[in-house]
Amino acid sequence: MVHVSATPVLALRGVSKRFGAVQALTDVELEVHPGEVVALVGDNGAGKSTLVKTIAGVHPIDEGVIEWDGQPVSINKPHDAQGLGVATVYQDLALCDNLDVVGNLYLGRELLHRGVIDEVTMEQKARELLSTLSIRIPSVRIPIASLSGGQRQVVAIARALIGDPKVVILDEPTAALGVEQTAQVLDLVERLRERDLGVILISHNMADVKAVADTVAVLRLGKNNGSFSVKDTSHEEIIAAITGATDNAVTRRAGRRNTEAAK
């Protein structure tokens, strides 16, 4: 069983976001606890990416409150989010093909030794990090171009951990991966949970979600459409919440009958 503490590390309360005439998010609620994997699911255009970008500071929110460790905070720039401890791994991998693994892990955060890039300490720490995450790559000194898609994805996730974040957002980390690579990435997600990080996992793949997530938050048309505990929810119920299939003639009649019976 996963231990979940009382105060969520990150909580969104009634968050709304508009783009011109489009209401992208309406009164969205989301809670992430340390050591919890929250899967964020929904159809295309449901607002998953927008929600993640508001947390990452790419789009400031219009209404609502973002709470960090129970305290309201304002996230207006990516820098604010990084400062709090939110690390985002985007769908298109943000890695430089020509730099080696160490260079990519520390890109923009190079360790210095007397004003000069400290390759030795960086390499040492990179090897430590990769080995604690049980990441297997041929060498930390080969260019990213030489790595497979799965290896790149785990490097991208490892890169997010360099800044010691508390919440890691993974935007469809397994979308382009094969069976074995997907397994590697899912293993890694579990290891993030073991390190007591809060993880927000965006995925379209219900099998992945069922495999690693503790909670599933469903978005539909920019609104919450249910939050389920993965343990006691069936595959079909989640799919129904995503597609809105619960809202049809049969369910409406059933709902009416129930309310009439209650009277």
Place this chain on the structure above:
Amino acid sequence: MSDTSKVSKAEAEVAHQNTVAPSDDPTAAPVSVVDPRLLVREEGLKGYVTEFKRKIKGGELGSLPVFIGLIIIWTIFQTQNSRFLSADNLSNISYFMSATGMLAIGLVFVLLLGEIDLSVGSVSGLASTVFAVFVVNHGVNAWLALFLTVLTGAVIGAMQGWFFARIGVPAFVVTLAGFLGWNGLMLWLLGTSGTINIPAESGPVHLLGQSSFFMDQAVIGAYVLAGLGVASMLVGSFIDQRRRRAAGVPFRPTSEILLRVGALAVASFTAAAVLNNASGVSNALVIFLASLVIVDFVLRRTTYGRKIFAVGGGIEAARRAGISVSMVRITVFAISGGFAAVGGMFFAGQTASATLNAGGGNTLMLAIAAAVIGGTSLFGGRGNVWSALLGMLVIQSIQTGLDLLNMNTSIQYMITGAVLLGAVVIDSVSRKSQKAAGRA
């Protein structure tokens, strides 16, 4: 197919090292003797041979085409004219390559971004004229004029970089406009006379002139330089090895360090002996070499250099890592302009004058060809500044050789064009096979 098997072999190697690692401290990174940067490396001479074959197959040609090209070029010219490999002629090559070499250094920065600066030739010509106007027409102190000239070049470069980075005009169009515009400004400044003679004894012009040598032609001077280079590489390598060993990360074995330092020692002391046979090491060459060392340090060991490589390798990745892409672009073009101006000073030093021809003709082509021939990719993110040195050796050998044979300018232009095309073809083909081998 062969590449994947190699990767898995390397993985097996890593796994093997893991079992070797001391078990009492589970956090300690496994110490391996062979540097795993080199995917599969056996120790000893055989390791070098297999590694070399793998790199060639994978399209990582590095400096190999340069050395082969240089041997071919030197052989051809030597058979045509026996004076080609004489100490005097080699000394000439070393002196005249410094000027265009300075332009090539600036271009390496721009090429690392995957961009091109077509204005460096014109900027260098303009710079020599600006210097002459300051010193001759306005009587400004020569060193101050040098500073103002280099500043002019940097400002011109920054301006072009601004149009590229902020307005979004393609770099090649901006710098093509500069190519024409700065040349026009130079002609306007020179006016009807067409030439401004600079007093040859004025500070920087004398320093960069053909009769200015390191330590006043003392025989020991050349060996001091060679010894300095070899010693600093030796000490640097061993310090690095000690730090890596202490940190428990792979390090170069002592045999490899000695081999590399030995190769550098042979090359530099031979060069020193040859130059001493002529008249010594020209100060222009010393400044060129010193610039290479400094720029190499900046590119490889500072965060600024890392940013340049990052922008060249993936703009979006660089931006997400918090790097200001437009700042990097503007400064890189400013550096390119600055080095072009320094190159212009070298041209002024060669003739002690500012002329209509300075920085014109095929100067730009030669500088680009030098950087690319030396192994800096036109596609960005790959290369190093030593390519400016290696490429210039090739280019200047061709130039000097053709001069010795009294070839017409028409022939020179055609050959320069062919060499540039050849260099770019090698770059493109090697990039293709690197992609096929999963290394690009």
